[in-house]
Amino acid sequence: MGILEKIAQIEQELARTQKNKATEYHIGLLKGKLARYRRELLEPQPGQGGGGGGQGFEVAKAGDARVSLIGFPSVGKSSFLSKVTNTKSEAANYEFTTLTSVGGILEYNGAEVQIVDLPGIIKAAAKGKGRGRQVIAVSRTSDLIMMVLDATKGGDQRSILENELESMGIRLNKQKPNISLKYKKTGGVKMNSITPPKYLDEKLVSSILKDYKIHNADVLIRDENVTIDDFIDVINEQHISYIKCLYVYNKIDAVSLEECDRLAREPNTVVMSCELDLGIEDLKEEIWRKLDLLRLYTKRRGVEPNLDDPMVVRSNSTVKEVCDAIHRDMKNQFKYANVWGSSAKHSPQKCGLSHPVNDEDVVEIVTK
Numbered sequence: 001m002g003i004l005e006k007i008a009q010i011e012q013e014l015a016r017t018q019k020n021k022a023t024e025y026h027i028g029l030l031k032g033k034l035a036r037y038r039r040e041l042l043e044p045q046p047g048q049g050g051g052g053g054g055q056g057f058e059v060a061k062a063g064d065a066r067v068s069l070i071g072f073p074s075v076g077k078s079s080f081l082s083k084v085t086n087t088k089s090e091a092a093n094y095e096f097t098t099l100t101s102v103g104g105i106l107e108y109n110g111a112e113v114q115i116v117d118l119p120g121i122i123k124a125a126a127k128g129k130g131r132g133r134q135v136i137a138v139s140r141t142s143d144l145i146m147m148v149l150d151a152t153k154g155g156d157q158r159s160i161l162e163n164e165l166e167s168m169g170i171r172l173n174k175q176k177p178n179i180s181l182k183y184k185k186t187g188g189v190k191m192n193s194i195t196p197p198k199y200l201d202e203k204l205v206s207s208i209l210k211d212y213k214i215h216n217a218d219v220l221i222r223d224e225n226v227t228i229d230d231f232i233d234v235i236n237e238q239h240i241s242y243i244k245c246l247y248v249y250n251k252i253d254a255v256s257l258e259e260c261d262r263l264a265r266e267p268n269t270v271v272m273s274c275e276l277d278l279g280i281e282d283l284k285e286e287i288w289r290k291l292d293l294l295r296l297y298t299k300r301r302g303v304e305p306n307l308d309d310p311m312v313v314r315s316n317s318t319v320k321e322v323c324d325a326i327h328r329d330m331k332n333q334f335k336y337a338n339v340w341g342s343s344a345k346h347s348p349q350k351c352g353l354s355h356p357v358n359d360e361d362v363v364e365i366v367t368k
């Protein structure tokens, strides 16, 4: 039996198994198996090379962060790319106009954000329909997924796409589960927790691990609300990506005000019309907020910083990341940094490599 058939079989069994206390273990094991087969499916086949991205499909990374456009065909992904960047991607009223990935740069707040337009995906994309797997592989490399939806279609487009991404190991707007899993040589499986987890116990944990041929491990659960699915994600850690997602309904020019208002109230959602140029500026701002980037102004001794040309780093960066962004060798020549701005206790504050920087700080690196 091929992997796809095995997956289909487990999915059917899961669908017909009633959820209750008595079937909890059975369901847990089925889910563990399902994740294992899906992982196999994503592993490159002999002779295929790469991680399923496909040769010539992926665009090179550019700019300070990457946003990928995921959606069904003809929702307006290419129209959006052409609108906010200098790159033109063909848009037309037939499906699958775009057949490969096309990158463009959106300049915002002095940062360069790479927007990647992708072919439309369809239901069962994760199982290899159309370009689905290649598209999802690109989305995995992005800092933010912008899910483009068609305001005129409503319905379940959002949940179908979420399921496709989910089954490829992408977790949207979710934190990594607070579970530590340490493999050992002997001693069996031990589960410990701060407060007893509501949905897991040692028997279930060790049965799932056994299916992965893991017989010795320490499991520490730091959050009582973690689920079986969270635990399975931790086992498959290397194949799971936690990525932020912004949902964008396009074509609001073609729906009523009431419908537009209803869509805009969904969580993590904004609405726009590429055709009538509505909501585009708000959307750029929301992308910027979601990317959570910091602008820093570096200066040399005795020279004013250039406030028109910020350096862009990720949130939670320290002076060390600033050094790395300037030059690979900078850390080794580093003596201390002078920092002005909201992260500094006084201006300037003399700081070491571990000092966390804030948006719009001014940083002067003093070298040995």
Ligand SMILES: Nc1nc2c(ncn2[C@@H]2O[C@H](COP(=O)(O)OP(=O)(O)OP(=O)(O)O)[C@@H](O)[C@H]2O)c(=O)[nH]1
Pocket: 071, 072, 073, 074, 075, 076, 077, 078, 079, 080, 090, 091, 092, 093, 094, 095, 096, 097, 098, 099, 118, 119, 120, 121, 250, 251, 252, 253, 254, 272, 273, 274, 275, 276
């Ligand atoms: N009414 C309306 N039509 C739009 C809007 N934006 C795009 N369209 C139209 O929708 C159609 C599809 O647009 P594309 O940009 O090609 O869509 P896509 O998502 O890139 O499509 P594929 O590459 O085929 O997956 C085109 O005919 C566009 O003119 C909009 O805001 N309102």
Ligand SMILES: [K+]
Pocket: 073, 074, 075, 091, 092, 093, 094, 095, 096, 097, 098
């Ligand atoms: K199209």
Ligand SMILES: [Mg+2]
Pocket: 077, 078, 079, 089, 090, 091, 097, 098, 117, 118, 119, 120
């Ligand atoms: Mg397109």
